[in-house]
Amino acid sequence: MSDDADGPPETPTRRSYLKAGGSVLAAGLLAGCTGETGENSVNGSDPATTSSEPTAESTTAESSTDTDAGTEDGSYAVSMSPMGEVAFEEPPETIFTRLTHHAGMAFALGRGDSITAMHAPEYYDGLWNQFVKRLPGVSLDWTGLYSSWEPSKEKLYELDSDVHLADPAWITKQDDWNVDEIEEIAATVSPWFGNSLSDRHAEPAPAYADGYEYYTLWEQFELVAEAFRERERYDALATVHEELLATIEDGLPVESERPSAVMLASADLNEIYAYTLSNPGFLTAHTRPLGARDAFEGSVESNSVVDFETLLEADPDVILFLGGFEPGTSLPRRREAFRSDPVASEITAVQTGRMYPQGARYQGPILNLFQLEMTAKQLYPDAFGEWPTYEEGPYPEIPAEERLFDRQRVADAINGNV
Structure with missing residues (x-):
């Protein structure tokens, strides 16, 4: 343990967590899993990168979507693997996160400023603001947060x-x-409520192996x-997402006419990581639906x-x-590094200029x-409109008639105007 903070208080803190649900939570904690790799470098990819959801938004396990409608005193419970049922007295106000799919969920629900910790906050603040700038009336500031890749109790x-x-x-x-410390934090600080092994459907560790479920991002x-x-916020955003998926499905060409593609990550080309685009898990939630x-x-x-x-042997089109x-x-500079190499310059995607940002x-x-939206345009410009030439800066300003989703509807949902 690091000694950067005082030890646990002698008495439990007041928290939005029903002690009546503690026994259920403890049982659920023993039914989870691990499977994380230790990548923690910002090298042209996610600092947490290690290699989505099926086009039809299905999962490999039955999702626990039952929720308690609430009681007379306003308390309620929600179930998620691997925690099981988690009880709340009221909606949480301050939010610890580790990975950015969770931070992104809090942000989408209008709680981006309520986050107390996240992995690589300076890096992700800069990256996410490249997209947030295209949402009218929405702002995001994650600078200065506790970096939680290896959090201490x-x-x-x-x-x-x-x-x-x-x-x-x-x-x-x-x-x-260890599991005992996980239970201690849940009982004396606040509950755990997150699922990360759905990223690539990793195998659970023995302590969490019984009944771990995988979820799509949504x-x-x-x-x-x-x-x-x-x-209400969720429904508004989910409707935008469903409409976007329907637009993509309607516009996809037959499989024989689709390009071959690969995703690459590298800081200096000395070590190039390759990612395929259709593996299970939410890491390919933006590529698998495009087929x-x-x-x-x-x-x-x-x-x-x-x-x-x-x-070159694989010779991707994109x-x-x-x-x-x-x-x-x-x-x-990345494009030029490929064009100037005698081997890489022979790759079809390099010769045609189909090298795009993610x-x-x-x-x-x-x-x-x-x-x-971005990947649909990059892969299928004839169906969804061309992706503008991008060099640096924010997500390109795409003309309204060429957008695949409505920015204002998304901004309204984040801001609570639903």
Whole structure:
């Protein structure tokens, strides 16, 4: 444990958590999982990157969507794996997060300023604001937050958040955490309420192996919205998402006419990570619905290191650069590095100039909408309109008639005008 904060208080803190639900929570905590990798570098990809949801938004397990309608005193309960049923006395106000799909959910529900911690806050503040700038009347500031990649128990006591929007099955992968400490925080600070192994359907660790469920990004967002009593905001955003998916499905060409593609992440081209676009989990929530062909045809696993020779052999029609929207990143320099290499310059995507930016795979609902629109245009310009030439700065200002979703409707939902 780090000693950057005082130890736990001698008495439990007052928290929006019903002790009556504690026994249910404790039972649920023993039925979860882990499966996280330790990548924690900002190298042209998500700092938390390790390699989505099916086009039809299905999951591999039955989702726990039952919620308690509430009691006379206003308390209510919401169920999510791996915690089981979690009880609340009132909607949480301050929010601990670890990964940005959870921070993005809080932001979508109008609570972006209520976050007390997140992974790589300075990095993600800069990246997400590239997209937020296109939402009228919406702002975001995550600078200065506690960076929670390896959180300490003492720090969680110090932050004293109303809810830990994080997966305890992931937290226990840290050397300093065990199930007993997870239960201690839930009982004396506030409950855990998050699911992260749905990112790529990783296998649970033994302590959480019994009944761990996988959710799509939007299924989990619905449960988070229930926990915050924000059904109207969720419904408004879910409708935009459903309409966007319907537009994409209607416009997709037949499979034989779809391009082959790969997503790459690299800071300096000395170590290039390749990601396929249709693996299960919410990390491909913005690419799987678009149905591009795997350039590697299954010969390379997602999150593998590849070289230019391997890429030339796969010869993708489209290359997507993860982290291409990072402030300070020069997409022209990345493109030129490929064009100037004698091997990479022979790749079809390089020769045709079909090398495009991407944002982040640990995406919340709002970033997911932008990335669905962006990737649809990058892969299928004839069906969805051309993606504008992008070099740096915010998400391009696309003419209103060429947008695949309404920015004002999204901004209204975030701001509570629903």
